[in-house]
Each structure stands twice: as C-alpha cells, then as structure tokens.
Amino acid sequence: MGVILKSEERTFKARVFLALIYFVLTLGAxxxxxxxxxxxxxxxxxxxxxxxxxxVLRAFWSPSDRYMRFLATVFRDFPxxxxxxxxxxxxxWAEIAKDRAGVDALYANRGEAATGRDxxxxxxxxxxxxLVCNYDPRDVAGFLQRKYGTLERLNAxxxxxxxxxxxxxxxxxxxxxxxxxPKLDDWCEFEREYVERALKxxxxxxxxxxxxxxxxxxxxxxxxxxxxxxxxxRDFLLGSVANYRAVGEYLFVRGRAFVxxxxxxxxxxxxxxxxxPLAAYALSRFRLPSTEKIILFLLATxxxxxxxxxxxxxxxxxxxxxxxTFAALVLPGVASGMSIFIxxxxxxxxxxxxxxxxxxxxxxEWTVFFRITLPMTTPILxxxxxxxxxxxxxxxxxxxxxxxxxxxxxLAVWMYQxxxxxxxxxxxxxxxxxxxxxxxxxxxLLCQKIILRGIVLxxxx
Numbered sequence: 064m065g066v067i068l069k070s071e072e073r074t075f076k077a078r079v080f081l082a083l084i085y086f087v088l089t090l091g092a093x094x095x096x097x098x099x100x101x102x103x104x105x106x107x108x109x110x111x112x113x114x115x116x117x118x119v120l121r122a123f124w125s126p127s128d129r130y131m132r133f134l135a136t137v138f139r140d141f142p143x144x145x146x147x148x149x150x151x152x153x154x155x156w157a158e159i160a161k162d163r164a165g166v167d168a169l170y171a172n173r174g175e176a177a178t179g180r181d182x183x184x185x186x187x188x189x190x191x192x193x194l195v196c197n198y199d200p201r202d203v204a205g206f207l208q209r210k211y212g213t214l215e216r217l218n219a220x221x222x223x224x225x226x227x228x229x230x231x232x233x234x235x236x237x238x239x240x241x242x243x244x245p246k247l248d249d250w251c252e253f254e255r256e257y258v259e260r261a262l263k264x265x266x267x268x269x270x271x272x273x274x275x276x277x278x279x280x281x282x283x284x285x286x287x288x289x290x291x292x293x294x295x296x297r298d299f300l301l302g303s304v305a306n307y308r309a310v311g312e313y314l315f316v317r318g319r320a321f322v323x324x325x326x327x328x329x330x331x332x333x334x335x336x337x338x339x340p341l342a343a344y345a346l347s348r349f350r351l352p353s354t355e356k357i358i359l360f361l362l363a364t365x366x367x368x369x370x371x372x373x374x375x376x377x378x379x380x381x382x383x384x385x386x387x388t389f390a391a392l393v394l395p396g397v398a399s400g401m402s403i404f405i406x407x408x409x410x411x412x413x414x415x416x417x418x419x420x421x422x423x424x425x426x427x428e429w430t431v432f433f434r435i436t437l438p439m440t441t442p443i444l445x446x447x448x449x450x451x452x453x454x455x456x457x458x459x460x461x462x463x464x465x466x467x468x469x470x471x472x473x474l475a476v477w478m479y480q481x482x483x484x485x486x487x488x489x490x491x492x493x494x495x496x497x498x499x500x501x502x503x504x505x506x507x508l509l510c511q512k513i514i515l516r517g518i519v520l521x522x523x524x
Contacts, residue, residue, distance in 0.1 A: 106494035107303035111135040113490045114157040121163075122299060127170035129299045131159065133291055136302060137268055139197040139237075144276040145284050148172065176289035182282055183269060186258050196254040196271045198237055200488065201309035204228035206253050220245050229313060229484055266290055306494035313484070314477050314495065324456065324474045327392050331455035332448050334397040339447060340440075342398065343406030344432055348418075358407070361400030373464060380465050391465040392473075396454055402447045409440045449510040456503060474499055 100118035111132045112120060122128040134142070135156045143149060149169055153159045159166065186194065207228050211217040217231075218224040222244065225231055235241040236250035254271050261269035267290040273279055290298070315321050346354050376395055385391040413436065421431045437444065459475035466472060478499050485491040 102493055103497055105490055106306055106497045108490045108493075109135055109302060110488075110490075111156045112160050115160055125167075126295070127167045129295055130170050130173065130291055131156075131166050132302065133295065133298055134287070136199075136298070137197060137270060137272065137287070139195075142276055142283075145280045145287070147280075173288055174284050176285060176292045182267065182273075182279075182286045183258055183262050186269075186271060186273065187255075189273065191251045191254065192239075193274050194254055194271055195274045196237055196257060198233060198253065198257070198270060199305075200232065200485075201305065201491070203231050203233060203253070204312070206256060207231060207249070210249070210252075222246075266294065306491045307498065309485075309491055310481065310495040310498055313481050314474055314498070319470060320472060320474050320477045323389075323471060326389060327462075327473055328452055328455050330389060330393045331396060332451045334393055335399065335402065335451035336444060336448055338397050339399055339402040340406055340437065340444065341432075343403045343410055344436060346403070347407045347410035348428075358404055361403055364400045369460070373461065376461075377464055385465075387466050387468040387471050389471070392455070392462055392471075395461070396451070396458075399447075399450070402450065405443060406440065406447065409443045410436060413439060445510040449507060452506050453503060 097118060101116055104118055104120055105113055105116065108115075108120060109132055111134075112122065112128065115121070120128075122132055141149065141153050141156065141159060143153075146169060150162065150165045153162070153165070204227075207217055211220065214225065214228060217228070223246075233250050233253065236247055241247045241250065257269040257271040261267075267286040268283075272283065276283060345351075346357060351357070380386060380391045380395070385394070417435055418431060421435055426434070456473075457475055459473070459479045462471075462473050463476050463479070466476075478495055481495050482492050485495075
C-alpha cells in the first residue's frame with residue numbers, strides 16, 4: 064500500500080511531500096557519489112594536484128595545470144633557476160597548485176619551444192656528479208627486477224638485504240649522500256636509463272637533468288616547452304594511469320594474492336550459505352525446547368569486538384595446527400549469530416501449509432529444505448552471501464594474524480602493505496582503493512538485484 068492514495072497524488076501537499084522525498088534521496092546520493100569521485104580523481108593525481116581533493120582534475124581542461132604536472136614529474140622541486148620570474152612564495156608543488164592565477168601566468172609566459180634533442184644527447188657525456196634525477200620510486204622495482212631477475216641475486220650483490228624489490232629506495236643516492244658501492248653503481252645506471260628511455264621515445268627531456276640548471280636555463284626551458292607541445296597529452300595520460308600500473312604490479316603480479324582471495328571468498332560464501340541456513344532451519348522447523356536460549360547465545364557472540372576474540376581465536380587455530388592454511392581464514396567466520404537469527408525469522412514467516420502439503424506428498428526433509436525453503440528465502444540468502452563476501456574479502460587483520468607466510472596473503476593484506484610502502488605517495492594508495500573496491504561494488508549490485516527481485520516482484524503479484 065502506498066504512502067499517498069491515488070486520489071491524493073495531484074494535491075499540493077502530496078506534490079510537496081514527494082518533492083521533499085526526492086530531494087532527500089538526491090542529497091543522499093550526492094553524499095555517496097561525491098566522496099567516491101574525489102577518491103577516483105585522487106587516484107589519477109600526482110604530487111602536484113593531490114592536495115586539491117577535487118572530484119574532477121583541473122588538468123583535463125586546463126593546459127596550464129597539465130604543464131605544471133609535467134614539470135612536477137621532471138623536477139623534484141620547482142626549478143626556480145629555469146623560471147626566475149615565478150612567484151617567490153612557490154615552495155612546494157602542493158602550494159603551487161593553490162595559486163591557480165600564478166600557474167596560468169607562468170604558462171602564458173613559458174616561452175618558445177626548441178627543436179631537436181640536443182639536451183638529452185649531451186647528458187650521455189656528463190659524469191654522474193653533474194646529473195640530478197627526480198626518480199619515480201615506482202620505477203625502482205621494475206629496474207632491479209630486470210637487472211637481477213631474483214631477489215636472492217640482488218641481496219647477494221648489495222650489502223643490505225631486502226625483503227622485496229618494492230622496498231628498495233634510492234633516497235640517499237638521489238641526494239648525493241651515498242657511499243661508493245654496488246648500490247651507487249646501480250643508481251647511476253638507473254639514472255641514465257631515464258635518458259635512454261626518453262631518447263627511444265623521441266622525447267626532449269627526462270627525469271634525469273643536468274645539475275647546473277642556471278647555466279643551461281634557456282636550453283632546458285625550450286626543451287620543456289617542446290616536450291609539452293608535442294607530448295603533453297600523452298605524458299598526462301601516462302602519468303594518470305601510472306598509479307594503477309604500479310598498484311597492479313604490486314597487488315596482482317607478485318605472489319598469489321589474487322588466487323588466494325578468490326579461493327577464500329568462494330569457500331567463505333559457500334560455507335556461510337551451508338552452515339547458517341541449516342542451523343536456522345533446524346531452530347525454526349523442529350521447535351526445540353531451548354531455541355530461545357540458543358538464539359540468545361548466538362547473539363551474545365556479537366557483544367565482543369573482533370579485537371577481543373582475536374587472541375583466543377589465534378591460540379585455538381595454533382593449537383589445531385591450522386596456521387598458514389585456508390582453514391584458518393574460513394572456519395572462524397563460517398557461522399554467524401546474526402545471520403542465523405535473521406534466517407530463522409524468515410523461516411518462521413513461511414506458511415506452515417507448505418510444509419504440510421509437502422509432507423502429504425511424501426517429500427523428505429532435505430527435499431523440503433532445498434526445494435521449498437531456500438527458494439523462498441533468496442533475498443535474505445543474498446544478504447547473507449553479501450555479508451560473507453565483504454567480511455572475507457576485506458578482513459586483513461585476521462588474515463595477517465593467522466597467515467604469517469606471504470604465500471597465503473590475500474589482496475586485503477597486500478593492500479595494507481601497499482598503504483605502508485606507498486605512504487609517501489598517497490595517490491597510489493587511492494588507486495589501490497579504487498581497484499580493490501571494484502569486486503565489492505560488482506557483488507553488491509548483483510546481490511541488490513536479487514534482493515529487490517525477491518521483495519518487489521512478490522508484492523506486485
């Protein structure tokens with residue numbers, strides 16, 4: 064039955080009421096869509112425009128913003144020697160992004176573009192001490208993996224061992240504070256690789272530039288303008304997807320994170336859809352004398368937060384010898400007191416005449432359960448499956464606790480590790496959040512259709 068009668072739909076009060084409802088729903092939709100748009104925009108941003116927290120990047124329609132993003136990829140700090148007329152208050156790229164008028168003015172007075180690649184070609188002849196490189200930490204892992212192949216060979220060559228290629232940093236080397244050794248030699252090779260890669264692509268500049276910017280300022284400025292004029296959009300698009308490329312390599316290429324997550328989710332959902340309906344059906348169908356006490360006991364398990372139950376749960380899993388196994392990830396979440404309670408309520412609401420008719424026709428208990436009960440409770444089963452999926456997919460604390468071996472880590476655990484590794488590059492972390500949220504959104508939309516089909520269609524009959 065509708066809130067407003069058919070005869071009242073054209074009245075002034077009804078229209079105001081409906082308009083108010085639509086306004087509230089629209090406002091709620093905006094409050095959900097806007098944060099996601101900000102996260103999506105941040106996932107393709109850079110150190111220049113990340114702090115803006117805008118739902119749409121200004122660089123899509125502003126060439127001056129694309130030019131500053133390009134400069135931020137070439138130089139670690141703003142090259143005041145190359146642009147001496149820039150405002151004196153420009154200290155960091157984030158501060159520069161706030162001065163939109165100044166950015167537009169610098170772009171308008173950037174100068175002419177030069178032809179040829181004399182700047183990059185001249186860098187081949189310079190010694191490492193006369194070069195400076197604004198390296199991208201996301202490129203280090205790929206360079207070292209191509210050179211050494213395995214982590215064991217890298218650790219054998221370098222004096223300090225590393226747990227992963229992604230843990231390597233060239234911070235000291237890039238600032239000229241490193242001691243001579245194999246790591247410094249690799250840094251010099253990595254530094255020159257940017258130049259060779261740029262020459263092969265037909266670029267005019269690279270992340271490696273001459274150390275004396277002031278002496279060659281006109282040449283550098285002209286090369287920057289030429290690069291932006293010919294490859295501005297290409298560099299912008301490549302920079303936008305670079306975050307996703309780095310996250311994809313970190314999450315999906317290394318280890319068995321994706322396979323482990325698929326196995327865990329499938330086992331968790333199947334186990335939840337098997338144990339919880341059976342327990343709820345038994346409590347609803349057979350009218351046990353202690354049903355209320357059992358339900359109260361099941362609901363009491365929800366009174367304890369996960370942090371409290373983690374220690375006894377870990378000790379139990381350890382004593383059973385299930386550490387670093389899928390059983391340790393699946394078994395603790397198989398039964399849910401809330402799911403059993405809700406399922407029992409749905410089973411109690413089913414007409415008893417159905418069970419009596421099935422008994423007269425000679426149907427067994429398993430037939431009644433699978434052919435009558437479960438098909439009529441599809442919406443709540445979809446809710447149960449959705450909750451199980453979300454818990455198994457996004458729970459990284461428990462997975463990290465009971466699976467110390469990286470071979471059993473899931474995407475959620477690796478996502479936590481990524482947030483620590485790329486803490487200095489939050490735009491990469493945002494890209495990771497976007498990627499790992501796609502399966503959850505897809506499953507939610509699928510379950511939402513099933514839930515609405517089970518609620519709306521019966522009410523229309």
